[in-house]
Amino acid sequence: MEKKILIVDDEQDILDLISYNLSKEGYRVQTATDGMKGLEAAKNQRPDLVILDVMMPGMDGFEVCRLLRQDRAFADTAIMFLTAKSTEIDQILGLELGADDYLQKPISPRVLLARVKSILRRGGDAGRAETIVAPEILRLGNLEINRQNYTVRVDGKEAFFPKKEFELLAFLAANRGKVFSREALLRRIWGESVFVIDRTVDVHVSKIREKLGAYGTWIETVKGVGYRFTEQV
Known part of the structure; x- marks a missing residue:
């Protein structure tokens, strides 16, 4: 079953570039241009992965991440930040809010695709890492x-x-x-x-x-x- 990816960014050229490259790989891609629209799209579409910018008008990416992680319906949804905000403090905040990965712009499409595949694969491999067989x-x-x-x-x-x-x-x-x-x-x-x-x-x-x-x-x-x-x- 093809994976669904939601990209939330206020820069249309970024949305177009990422959407084009992910669509070529067979992913179902949806986009949103601000945090509120992104949150609404996530609730309607239930994507497997949400790629978030941080600096957006109105609701920023950190707030979108926080709200998604508070909702049990998105417990299995992967969240990745792709943003120009790249200080260690920003990275720590993103991870504290529950993001699975934090990437800095600009990034090559090939590197982004590799990270997307990795994060979605990790989701599919959940629970396989134990070194011993444990009861359910x-x-x-x-x-x-x-x-x-x-x-x-x-x-x-x-x-x-x-x-x-x-x-x-x-x-x-x-x-x-x-x-x-x-x-x-x-x-x-x-x-x-x-x-x-x-x-x-x-x-x-x-x-x-x-x-x-x-x-x-x-x-x-x-x-x-x-x-x-x-x-x-």
Whole structure:
């Protein structure tokens, strides 16, 4: 089944260029020229990937990303920023809001296409990265991680985790007691060909800990190495 991609950018020449190149590869492409139209198009079309500019009139790309990630209907939708805003702070903000990738303009069509294929492939490979065979439902004390329907319950109450946060939590929990470096987690959760900073893992771990509440301490920082999940019951 062909993948649907929504491109949101206020520069028509950018929309035309990206749309042309992605359409040639067989993707169904829709475009929007501002954040509000992009949000509406996403809700109507349910794309597999949303490519967002940041600086747009009215609602900017960061706000669109935030609203999409708050909506459970888009838990499996990949989000990629393609923007001229390229400082580390901008990248961290985009990733904190739940983006799967953050690219800087200008970018060659061939590189963009490779990144699009990678991000969509990672979505199709969700849950295959565990180093051990784990049950579909992990029950650790009063924490329940359902790997089949991507839900997490904390003390019986469901907590919403965007896709990458869920995959990171599920991977660490399935391999509890093992220490993983940031680089290893990036490769396993984001894929071999993704080019994101190590800080991406730190940002996601911080958000996971916050949502786990008292169980957030179960994800331990191993200084100078990375992270491990240790059940403390």
